Amino acid sequence: MAVTNQPGKYEPSDFQTDLCDCCDDCGTCCCGFFCFLCLGCSIARDMDECCLCGVGMPIRAVYRTRYNIRGSLCKDYLAAGCCPLCATCQLKRDIDRRKEQGIF
Template sequence: MTSSPVVTRQPQFGIASVARNSWQTETFDCCSDCKVCACGTFCFCCLGCKVAEDMDECCCCGGSVAMRTLYRTRYRIPGTLLCDCCTAVCCAPCSLCQLKRDINIRKEMGIF
């Protein structure tokens, strides 16, 4: 007689089904949150301070490579320091907007 597999995890639907260990939006997915995009474009420093405040860090660190790397490692998002550096240096506004969108989505999910 064979035994049935034991279900240890129920399937999730809606916002809770978003992957917890990946970026919730792409780097250039600016249209998914136009308010964050506008803030990152026209007031980069303000958005950097808001991100740093969300993460309980110094305001000066908001748009830095270190902040992106800290966030990525905290939520076990795959990537490398080199990728973080390239993204934060070459596409600073988009990188910071991605970070803020991710924070907002994780807050909605209750996992931030």
């Protein structure tokens, strides 16, 4: 039997929610709005990174690469730079959904 896929690899996909889908998870949105750094620390903790690494373009790029999510460093930079709250909330929503699906 021939192996056609490497184990642990994911098919290319998109984020499971759009950048501005804050109403999909109001709790995450409120956490980000009232304590942005706490939300970043939560993301960093989920990804086994330093708490200071939880917000911004680098963590988004690492996450996209790990789960083979379509995009580019330029798009990560624009999302994190133009709307850091929305980008961080989107990342946390995606992490939470992958946890529910058992693929995180």
